[in-house]
Amino acid sequence: MERYSVFALTAVLAVVFAILASLAQILAWQVILWIASAAMLALFVVGIRDLIQSRHSILRNYPVIGHMRWLFEGIRPEIRQYLIESDEDEEPFSREARSLVYQRSKNVEDKKPFGTHEHVYDPGYAWMTHSVATKHVEDWDFRVEVGGSECRQPYDISLYNVSAMSFGALSGNAITALNTGARMGGFAHDTGEGGISRYHRAGGGDLIFQVGTGYFGCRDKNGNFSPKLFQEQAADPQVKMIELKLSQGAKPGHGGMLPAAKITPEIAEARHVPMDEDCISPPSHSAFSTPLEMVDFIGQLRELSGGKPVGFKLCIGHRREFMCIVKAMLETGIYPDFIVVDGSEGGTGAAPLEFSNHMGMPLQDGLAIVHNTLIGAGVRDRIRIGASGKVVSAFDICRTLAMGADWCNSARGFMFAVGCIQAQACHTNECPAGVATQDKLRQRAVNVTDKSVRVANFHRNTLKAVAHMIGAAGLEYPGEISPYHFNFRQKMGETIEGDLIFNPIPVNSLIDGTCEVEALMSRWRRARADSFERPERIAVHRPGHKVRRAVERPPAEPAAGGGGDAAQADA
Secondary structure, X not given: OHHHHHHHHHHHXXXXXXHXXXXXOOHHHHHHHHHHHHHHHHHHHHHHHHHHOOOOHHHHHOOOOOHHHHHHHHHHHHHHHHHHOOOOOOOOOOHHHHHHHHHHHOOOOOOOOOOOOOOOXXXXXXXXXXXXXXXXXXXXXXXXXXXXXXXXXXXXXXXXXXXXXXXXXXXHHHHHHHHHHHHHHOOEEEOOOOOOOHHHHHHOOEEEEEEOOOOOOOEOOOOOEOXXXXXXXXXXXXXXXXXXEOOOOOOOOOOEEEOHHHOOHHHHHHHOOOOOOOEEXXXXXXXXXXXXXXXXXXXXXXXXXXXXXXXXXXXXXXXHHHHHHHHHHHHHOOOOOEEEEEOOOOOOOOOOHHHHHHOOOOHHHHHHHHHHHHHHOOOXXXXXXXXXXXXXXXXXXXXXXXXXOOEEEEOHHXXXXXXXXXXXXXXXXXXXXXXXXXXXXHHOOOOHHHHHHHHHHHHHHHHHHHHHHHHHOOOOOHXXXXXXXXEEEEEOOEEEEHHHHOOOOOOOXXXXXXXXXXXXXXXXXXXXXXXXXXXXXOOOOOOOOOOOOOOOOOOOOOOOOOOOOHHHHOO
């Protein structure tokens, strides 16, 4: 019966406080005691409700006190972050990484005393090799020219840029701060699939216009791609490149839905969607379904944009499917100007746990596939590669360049620069920092003037750190970084040089059949330019497996208000 003790105690205290209040001679004490009695009585009423309700078993067995569960569940991330988590714990970013961003964005000292916290003898530890003959690299504003022979408006993109984040996922103030910072620092800002909002335009910074599966900002009334609307958007001088989104690392192969109740007039304006309908992001494109159709679509986007650089973004899944796209390039002679590889460690406002944890290829592996396939097909020199996925430090950038990237993008790094504290409440509309919310009061916390300066500071100081690292390695330009400059520990006493892990295959080796990496060669043979399907069809279902569609399904229960999470709601 001890589980009812707190419930019983509320009744006892309500009576005791009421008696003491009636006996008290001093008015102030009477008021305090009556308030205490009323509070205990209110808790007693809550306990009665807990006993009567049938939704939550915990509350029926532990009336009143059971509510503490939801309280502690609600503040668990903060408790862990501030009191338990070590500097090296990646949840998903370590405090050390976040502190580095905060320091560089605020333009304050980012040096570290007393040695590394890294476990340098643990498997997986990596380091960059340095040279005795160091270089002094003064110019840190590193740029990469993007735009092939078919491109009439090439763009010199910065080595480090803001990755795709939509207005709607981020607040208007956060978007404006990011774009203003991009203008101040001379780097690019990817719009994300939510279209170009008034907040993107307000900052005046360079934009990468992302075209997602919902074709937001360039769609007709039926949700199909509208060439006319796309041409109008792409003609904006602020738009420097066009990015066709195939998938993102945090939830590859998964669409999304923004309920009508959450669509504001500003979101409707940016996305060209009605406010009284759910906004659907399909898992795949309707404008094409085969590799040949896809590269034709890329060619169409380039023509409609007036010859601006056009590429696509994806998280690698089936390696053969990427090779299908490359074969379509070779067959048609239509090449993207760039490819952005997103790793499965990438983030998003909301994704199913299974997708975040177990779908898609991590960045290092995916980047190696893309880089090697383009080399083996003899087209690497025509296509630039961007990369994204937990790239927040100069070391992250240098390592990613060594594995084949030409430039890097970061989303959460720049979110930290505008004030994100990794509260992981992005999907609740209750971001405590005002970054990932549409709540007007909450987003007022983001001071655009201050945060835009921090965004520019973070970009500048990070690239300065890149300059220092390549100089220490005896190099003058980031493009000189190779896998050779990195070592990776496999186990105690055993390390391996990066070129033995990420060594590129010979040029044209996939074309002439001389590639010795069988995992690549076998998939290249099976890849087809006219279809993403496997050449040999396999049984979809094992014998006896079938899908049964129920005539009636019980309605899905909404998450309870206490914990705000379906998993927490019915324990």
